[in-house]
Amino acid sequence: MLIGPGDDAAVLAPVRNERLVVTTDAVVEGVHFSRAHFAPADIGHKALAVNLSDLAAMAATPQWALLSLVLPGDWLVAEVEGLIDGFGALAIAHSVSVVGGNITRTTGPLVVNVTAGGTVESRKWLTRTGAIAGDEIWVSGTIGGARAGLEMLSDPGSLIPDPGCVAKQKTPEPRVRLGVAVGRGRAARAAMDLSDGLADGIRQIGAASGCGARIDASALPIEPGAAAWWQDRGIDPMMAAIAGGEDYELLFAVPKKSGRLRNVQRHVAKPAMTRIGVWLKDPNEFVVARDGRDEPLPQGYEHFAERREAKTTLDERREAKTTL
Amino acid sequence: MLIGPGDDAAVLAPVRNERLVVTTDAVVEGVHFSRAHFAPADIGHKALAVNLSDLAAMAATPQWALLSLVLPGDWLVAEVEGLIDGFGALAIAHSVSVVGGNITRTTGPLVVNVTAGGTVESRKWLTRTGAIAGDEIWVSGTIGGARAGLEMLSDPGSLIPDPGCVAKQKTPEPRVRLGVAVGRGRAARAAMDLSDGLADGIRQIGAASGCGARIDASALPIEPGAAAWWQDRGIDPMMAAIAGGEDYELLFAVPKKSGRLRNVQRHVAKPAMTRIGVWLKDPNEFVVARDGRDEPLPQGYEHFAERREAKTTLDERREAKTTL
Numbered sequence: 001m002l003i004g005p006g007d008d009a010a011v012l013a014p015v016r017n018e019r020l021v022v023t024t025d026a027v028v029e030g031v032h033f034s035r036a037h038f039a040p041a042d043i044g045h046k047a048l049a050v051n052l053s054d055l056a057a058m059a060a061t062p063q064w065a066l067l068s069l070v071l072p073g074d075w076l077v078a079e080v081e082g083l084i085d086g087f088g089a090l091a092i093a094h095s096v097s098v099v100g101g102n103i104t105r106t107t108g109p110l111v112v113n114v115t116a117g118g119t120v121e122s123r124k125w126l127t128r129t130g131a132i133a134g135d136e137i138w139v140s141g142t143i144g145g146a147r148a149g150l151e152m153l154s155d156p157g158s159l160i161p162d163p164g165c166v167a168k169q170k171t172p173e174p175r176v177r178l179g180v181a182v183g184r185g186r187a188a189r190a191a192m193d194l195s196d197g198l199a200d201g202i203r204q205i206g207a208a209s210g211c212g213a214r215i216d217a218s219a220l221p222i223e224p225g226a227a228a229w230w231q232d233r234g235i236d237p238m239m240a241a242i243a244g245g246e247d248y249e250l251l252f253a254v255p256k257k258s259g260r261l262r263n264v265q266r267h268v269a270k271p272a273m274t275r276i277g278v279w280l281k282d283p284n285e286f287v288v289a290r291d292g293r294d295e296p297l298p299q300g301y302e303h304f305a306e307r308r309e310a311k312t313t314l315d316e317r318r319e320a321k322t323t324l
Numbered sequence: 325m326l327i328g329p330g331d332d333a334a335v336l337a338p339v340r341n342e343r344l345v346v347t348t349d350a351v352v353e354g355v356h357f358s359r360a361h362f363a364p365a366d367i368g369h370k371a372l373a374v375n376l377s378d379l380a381a382m383a384a385t386p387q388w389a390l391l392s393l394v395l396p397g398d399w400l401v402a403e404v405e406g407l408i409d410g411f412g413a414l415a416i417a418h419s420v421s422v423v424g425g426n427i428t429r430t431t432g433p434l435v436v437n438v439t440a441g442g443t444v445e446s447r448k449w450l451t452r453t454g455a456i457a458g459d460e461i462w463v464s465g466t467i468g469g470a471r472a473g474l475e476m477l478s479d480p481g482s483l484i485p486d487p488g489c490v491a492k493q494k495t496p497e498p499r500v501r502l503g504v505a506v507g508r509g510r511a512a513r514a515a516m517d518l519s520d521g522l523a524d525g526i527r528q529i530g531a532a533s534g535c536g537a538r539i540d541a542s543a544l545p546i547e548p549g550a551a552a553w554w555q556d557r558g559i560d561p562m563m564a565a566i567a568g569g570e571d572y573e574l575l576f577a578v579p580k581k582s583g584r585l586r587n588v589q590r591h592v593a594k595p596a597m598t599r600i601g602v603w604l605k606d607p608n609e610f611v612v613a614r615d616g617r618d619e620p621l622p623q624g625y626e627h628f629a630e631r632r633e634a635k636t637t638l639d640e641r642r643e644a645k646t647t648l
Contacts (some may be wrong), residue, residue, distance in 0.1 A: 002343060007451045008381040009517055010345035011444065014338040019326060020401040022423065023333035024439055057332040070394075070435050099346065106352045108432015113392050115348055115439040120335065128333045194333050208331075254643045268374040293384075 001064070008083060010099035017181065018119035021060035025050050029072075032127040033170075037153040040079045041086030042170040043112060048090045048185055050195060051116035052174035057193040059183020060118035061125040062094050062176060069113035076260070083112070094176055117259035124183045126191035128208035131253030133281035135189060137213060138173050138252045141162060141271035142168075143198050144230075145223030147244025153228065162225030164208050172248040179250055181268045187260035189250040197245040199298050205253060205279075212285035215242070215277040215297065241290065243298045297320035325388065325423050334423035336388060342443035345384035348602050353433035355397075361477040364403045365410030366494040367436060372414045374519060375440035376498035377572040380447075381449045381517040383507020384442035386500060391425035394435035406456035407436070412640075418500055434498035435561060448507045450515035452532035453578030459513060461537060462585065463501050465595035466492075468561065469547030470567025472510040476553065486541040486549030499511050502631045503574055505592045512576040523622050527604075529577060536609035539566070539621065540600040561625050565624045566612065577603055 004013035014020065019041055027033060027047045038046070047067060050220045055062050068089055080103075082245065091098050096116070149169030152161035164297045175193075182188050200221075217238050226244075227237040249271070254261050265273055277289075286297035327335035333524050344449065351357060351371045368641050372389060379386050391411055395587070396540030405425075415422050420440070435503040446599065476485035499517075514533055518525045522544075526537045541562050550568075573595070588595055601613075610621035 003382075003449065003451055005452075008378040009345045009384065009442075011382065011449050012344040012346065014342075014344050016339075020336040020441075021342065022336065022339050022390060022441065023332045023425050024392045024424065024437070026392050026394055026428050026435075026437060028394055028428055046337075049339075054332040058327075058335065060333065063504070064346075066346060066439060067438050068348045068350050070350055071351055071376065071439075102349050104352055106433060106435065107354050107357055109430060110426050111394050111430065111432075111435050111437075113348070113350060113394075113437035114392060115342075115346070117346065118333075125327065125335050127327055130332075131425075151348070176644075181394055303381075307557050 002095055005098070005100045008194035015119045016053065017122070019122055019125065021055055021058050021118045021120055021125065022115065022265045023051055023054040024113065024115040025054065026111055028111050037083040040082030040172055044083040044086030045090050045171045047112035047114045048087050048116070048241055049172045049174045049248060051178055053172070053193040053195065054092060055116055055118040056174050056176045056179030057126065057191050058118040058120065059179050059191065061180050062096045062118040063119045064097045064099045065091060066115040067098060068105045068113040069101070070106045070113070071103060072106055072108065072110055075110070091242060095312055108223060115118060120183065125185050125186055126179070128190055128192050128205045130189040131205050131209035131211050131279045132189060132278055134256055135253040135279045136180070136256055136275050137189070137215065137277040137279060138254050138273050138275050139198065139221065139249055140178055140273055141222040141247070141249040142221045143247050144226040144241025144244045145248060146172065148226030148229045149238065160264065162229065165223060165225045165229070168223065168247060172246065175250045178268050178271065179239055181264045182252060185260050185264045185289060187258065187264045188254050190250055190253040194247045194249045194251055195245065197243055197247070198251065199242045200245070201251040202297060205251065206283060206286060210283050211252065212280035212282045213277055213297070214280055214294070215288045217288050217290035219274060219276045221272070221274045238290065239298055325421055329422070329424045329477055336413070336423065339387070339443045339639030341446070343446055343449065344349050345379055345382050345441065345442045345444055345449065347375055347378040348437065348439040350435055350437040362494055363573065363593045364406030368407040368410030368497045371436035371438045372411050372440070373496045373572060375438045376418060376500055377496070377517040377519065379440055379442040380500045381515050381574055383448060383503050383515065384444040385504050386420045386440055386442040387414060388421045388423045388441045390439040391422060392437040393425070393427045394430045394437070395427060396430055396432065397499050399434070400405060412558045430437045444507065448506050450512055452514055452516050452637065454513040455529050455603045456513060457532035457533050457535055457603055458580055459577040459603045460580055460599050461526070461601040461603060462578050462597050462599050463522065463545065464502055464597055465571070465573040466545045466547040467571050467573060468550040468565025470496065470570035471564065472547065472550030472553045478581055486553065488547045489547060489553070492547065494572060496570065498572060499595060500572045501582065502592050502595065505588045506576060509584050511582065511586045511588045514577040516575055517568065518573045518575055521567055522575065524565045524569070524638045525575040526621060528573065530610060531575065534601050534607050536602055536604035536620070537601055537604045538618070539580060539612045541612050541614035543600045545596070545598045547632065562614065565620055586627050626633065
């Protein structure tokens with residue numbers, strides 16, 4: 001960077017011949033995390049991770065970030081430093097420069113707003129638009145872990161929460177290498193990240209591309225600890241995992257039997273990629289095939305029950321994003 | 325823009341040969357505005373204005389903005405639309421593209437976090453560093469209006485608040501044309517915007533540049549309605565205006581008797597520019613000359629009394645900005 005933190009704004013040299021990709025996202029205490037379950041460093045990690053995940057879904061390489069903290073009066077300097085440390089550690093892991101930020105006070109809950117910027121070669125970016133009927137549906141990593149992790153943390157009867165699920169909830173790993181490799185290798189026609197769950201992601205790409213989708217229930221890569229957790233409680237793990245949000249995995253539309261995705265997988269071995277279904281011609285058909293029968297695809301996960309109530313005063317997040 | 329709102333991130337074409345300038349700033353209900361006095365459109369205007377002001381202070385031309393809303397559950401759709409309208413109107417006035425954003429819910433007060441991006445030619449940007457002893461201190465427009473406006477709005481005895489002061493408080497005009505013209509014309513050695521008041525700005529440029537400063541009290545362009553308001557209440561208008569924040573005017577260090585600033589003024593007639601003092605060699609000398617005597621320069625304005633309390637748990641905003 002040419003001018004970094006400490007002035008009115010940061011000055012950056014653009015990367016030659018690359019396009020600029022920018023995104024902003026906030027995490028809010030009591031909505032996206034609770035201070036009872038999240039260490040300050042976890043909050044900082046998650047606030048940056050959800051933004052890097054958005055860049056990864058566009059196949060952009062993250063370059064810089066701005067951190068805006070809206071802090072309650074009772075936060076201690078050591079807690080703020082812990083949050084910034086967690087943010088900074090993930091930034092370093094992805095070679096992201098923290099070029100500036102802002103701190104202001106609030107009488108309400110903590111808000112961490114992050115803006116991330118990255119670069120992508122011309123026409124190598126991925127959007128939600130572009131899936132074609134017959135394309136395969138692929139997803140990275142596992143699904144359902146973040147939602148199960150949240151349930152485990154919130155359940156006082158859960159003495160030993162599954163570490164894999166808790167990590168998915170508290171410190172998700174944005175799939176930056178994978179997203180960039182898929183974009184550069186032109187291995188997908190559409191992509192997005194699973195911030196609001198698989199069902200939501202499928203419907204979003206479907207709506208943007210004019211496709212429906214059929215998911216193969218038996219193929220779903222459900223996080224093992226999550227499946228066991230729901231099974232123990234008499235909940236259908238498949239439906240819970242499809243609806244569960246915050247996995248921050250990547251969802252793709254991939255041309256049928258394409259060698260390009262296999263090529264990407266040779267270079268980016270982790271996370272594993274799973275083919276979970278097919279995009280359909282009918283833009284209103286969203287189904288899950290299980291035991292030879294089609295069931296309707298569930299709706300997306302709502303972070304909290306209050307979200308339902310919010311609809312009366314405020315459009316849902318994804319609709320709002322489209323409006324903006 | 326190549327990809328606008330509605331996807332995981334926005335994709336933008338960088339401006340050829342220009343540097344990228346980015347800044348982020350939040351306005352918080354109960355800290356920077358109250359819903360009793362601000363219409364939703366005013367809140368949207370102010371949230372963008374404070375960011376465009378930061379770009380102007382760097383001599384950058386604004387290009388795009390991201391709007392992140394953290395909304396209380398009781399906000400009506402019409403109020404959200406009003407806020408976005410106020411934001412959008414100022415964006416249009418400055419040819420700023422709203423390339424994306426985010427909406428999330430909160431149990432606390434409204435937070436509007438904005439990120440603004442702009443461009444500047446190589447080496448044409450302005451920073452807080454660069455003032456030299458003997459340089460003149462110049463300020464744009466008037467000072468004190470925003471603070472007086474806040475006092476008028478908050479005072480139940482104030483039946484007819486001065487419209488000029490109220491406008492400075494609710495809908496400040498970022499000095500974009502002026503900042504860009506000063507940068508392009510190389511008419512200043514240092515600049516910043518007066519978000520936290522003139523006294524704070526003087527001390528910030530002084531600290532960054534290794535200078536002190538002497539202000540000429542009789543030269544200060546105090547907003548007329550503000551001066552009258554304080555005079556009526558037995559408050560020293562000069563000290564109140566110097567300490568008052570949120571004017572969002574620009575402060576410059578200008579080489580002595582430079583013709584370049586006059587050249588800029590010929591092209592950008594409004595706001596008026598006023599020479600108010602001189603930068604000094606001693607980095608610890610910050611004074612106001614009045615009636616032939618030097619008085620100490622007051623400290624910066626604190627938005628709310630609670631800010632004092634905040635210092636025990638949290639560094640002040642400007643210190644935090646440096647840390648980030």
